[in-house]
Amino acid sequence: MTAAVISPTLPVLDVRGLTVGVRQQAGFRPILHDISFTLMPREIVGIVGASGAGKTVLSKAVVNWLEAPLAIDGGEVRFEGADILGLAAGDMRRLRRRVAYVGANPMGALDPTLPVGRQIVEKLMAVVPGSSRRESERRAIELLEAVRIPSAKSRFHDYPSQFSGGMMQRALIVDALITNPALLVADNVTQPLDVTVGAQVIRLMKELARDFDTAVLFVSSSLPVAREAASRILVMGEGRIVEEQATEALIANPRHAYTVNLVEQTPKIWSGGAATQPQATQSLETGSDREVVISLRDVSQIYRVKKRDSFAGVNEVRAVRDVTFDIRRGDSFGIVGESGCGKSTLMRLLSRLELPESGELLCHGGDIGKLRGKGLLDFRKRLQLVLQDPFGSLPPRTAVGRMLEEPLRAHGWRDRKVIRERVLKVMGDVGLAPELYEELPLGLSAGQRQRINVARALVLDPEILIMDETLSALDQTEQFKLLDLFQKLQREYDLTYIFISHDLAMVRKVCNRVAVMYLGAVVELAENERLFFDPGHPYTKALLSAMPVLETRRYQPEDCLLDGEPPSPIDLPTGCCFKTRCPLAFDKCDTISPSLMARGNRNFAACHLVTSQAAPPNSQSGGQPGPRETEYQSA
Known part of the structure; x- marks a missing residue:
């Protein structure tokens, strides 16, 4: 992959006064109100807020992907200096090489009747005319390996139903990155994933931003997830940006009442809060x-x-x-x-x-x-x-x-x-x-x-x-x-x-x-x-x-x-x-x-490093208790 040549001093994305809503017979009902922000090369900016705040509408608006009855009522979305909202269809198709979008529904995003690798290759050949199939397949497999899909050459030929949710999400990231975009919009991409795969996806995005100058707009419903990914966070409430700060400053000192509420509602795992005792x-x-x-x-x-x-x-x-x-x-x-x-x-x-x-x-x-x-x-x-x-x-x-x-x-x-x-x-x-x-x-x-x-x-x-x-x-x-x-x-x-x-x-x-x-x-x-x-x-x-x-x-x-x-x-x-x-x-x-070993009353782990503790009362094993004896005879 070759990094795109982008000016490090000019914003990749510059949103100015963007207003989006629904056109109805009764008139125009706004959803987004006067949204403005910038995104620089190699920067990851987080957007957080509750359902209904307008996050997904904003993420689609910045890639000019709104469908009726949604409509833009004002403002500009400048990508690399050009306002994309007024582009003709042909110009917009060419722009798709430079802008990518990944959503939160990996299992519904690809055609279930075609192998995953084939769909990625067809996209590359469609948006980059002149690409050979052999070179496109090599590029797709290279990216599948980069996002840590195991046995990428073999999985290239698998259908979407044969991929786990985590692998599908990573495959969609490959689908988005196959044209080496300057801007990646990631809309709740970690929400359906388990914590380890989500952590890998965030780490991958940081590597992409660092190594390929990709700017990432990271949309999430979870403030802790946004903290892991973004250096700066925009908080959205009721279609407005209510607060913008550097990530750690926002968490340490939230200013708006809406942000304060988000921080307070985040479960505490090891310190204080109701979660200490279930x-x-x-x-x-x-x-x-x-x-x-x-x-x-x-x-x-x-x-x-x-x-x-x-x-x-x-x-x-x-x-x-x-x-x-x-x-x-x-x-x-x-x-x-x-x-x-x-x-x-x-x-x-x-x-x-x-x-x-x-x-x-x-x-x-x-x-x-x-x-x-x-x-x-x-x-x-x-x-x-x-x-x-x-x-x-x-x-x-x-x-x-x-x-x-x-x-x-x-x-x-x-x-x-x-x-x-x-x-x-x-x-x-x-x-x-x-x-x-x-x-x-x-x-x-x-x-x-x-x-x-x-x-x-x-x-x-x-x-x-x-x-x-x-x-x-x-x-x-x-x-x-x-x-x-x-x-x-x-x-x-x-x-x-x-x-x-x-x-x-x-x-x-x-x-x-x-x-x-x-x-x-x-x-x-x-x-x-x-x-x-x-x-x-x-x-x-x-x-x-x-x-x-x-x-x-x-x-x-x-x-x-x-x-x-x-x-x-x-x-x-x-x-x-x-x-x-x-x-x-x-x-x-x-x-x-290893089999499950007792770690005291009603606690067990299957690891050779566990030193089996005393068996619970009524255990008849006389030695190290097995899982059935310890579980069903414990006090």
Whole structure:
């Protein structure tokens, strides 16, 4: 790659008095008001704010990518000195070589019917006439390797469905960078990613800015994430820039009330704040006298996929490997790990959307794999899911009340008056106005839609709620509100939560126990305080070091941060599966796979460096306790 020649003294992007809104019959309704800022070569500027602040509209306006009914009502967007808003279509197409945009929906951004590499090559050949296919393929593979896609030459031919979310986001960055742009607009690119991949993406953007003079406009809903990436931050509220400061100065001394609120709502991990003691544990009994509601006993799941260039050969993907733990009544149990570690597969097993290849999954002592007929229907009522996507999970042409009535009707409710009373009660519990009963979800905010999903799960009065990345699509303010709502609902409904998430700050705030997964296996199982202040596995420490925070880090990224993707679950390495990425690996790790070792009461880690502490009361092992003995016989 050859760096573009750009004047280091002139701004790459100069926005002056930009006003954008919606043209309607009733007139013009502004969304952005008089926005002005500059962006210099090699500079990364962050834009933060809640949903509805206008961040995405601004990010598309600066690349001249607005569609009706959105329209620009005034101002200029000067790129390398020229106002791009008045450019003809042909000139704008040529400009696309110099300006790139990456959004927050990696899985929906590429054609699912074409290999990823082919799509990147076709873009390069379209915007750089005269490029040969061979040279374009070489350039694409070179960039895929630069963003740390493992086995880039092989993955070049894979389809989007074969990429994890983290790899897809990096592939989109390659798609954006293939023409060596002078300006990269990154709109919430780390929001759908786990913390380690997000940290790698931010590090990559810093390298691009440094090595290739690329200026980056980094849009984010998270102030800690923007802090990691940007040297200067613009805070947006209600379509206006309410504050602009150097990053560290803004965090240390926010001036505007809106910024002060953003800083105060950022969860604290290691210092002060409500997160120090998870609120979910305050009303719970301690010890093992609480009833076990879910038990996993050596649960494994294997998928068989056709080998490439083979007629009948198959590969075995070991998605979940020998997972064993208990979840007790009233728990807020967290399951964390990188993309592809097996979290979602475990969710499908817990909810009986799939049956395990081996092992037992018990609910109140009964094997859910053997449930049929009414027993299965009763289990569906007892355990409910709240999924990640607040937009795609709701039927757009069904009224809110009708959506919430359907589960009741499916479970035999017939009295219309009773059904309506139940639905309105639950809507009130989750903070939805009764006026929304007859409304369609179109036009509702992401937070309102996610409250509908929570209400749809609660309407049957379940015992267990599985939250699969439920908050990952929401901004920091909405997350803060919903976390408080979840804790209130747990008290009122006597709920047991299972949080599946890559957001460790959220897990710190609400979960009393946490399982850390790597390559399908649980590598650490610990109580909240022990996990965050004294992790027993190097992988857990790496996850904690990659967390974007506003406070002083307890673990430093340079000591712990992981590179690349985990090994393939098709071809697991011998010995410890984490050895290829572990800074502490030694000879024993090459040949022996560690089992979970006790680190005191109810805390375990699968690492050879763990010195097994005394077995809990009632352990019959007489030596170092195994995972099943320690977990199910602990006090």
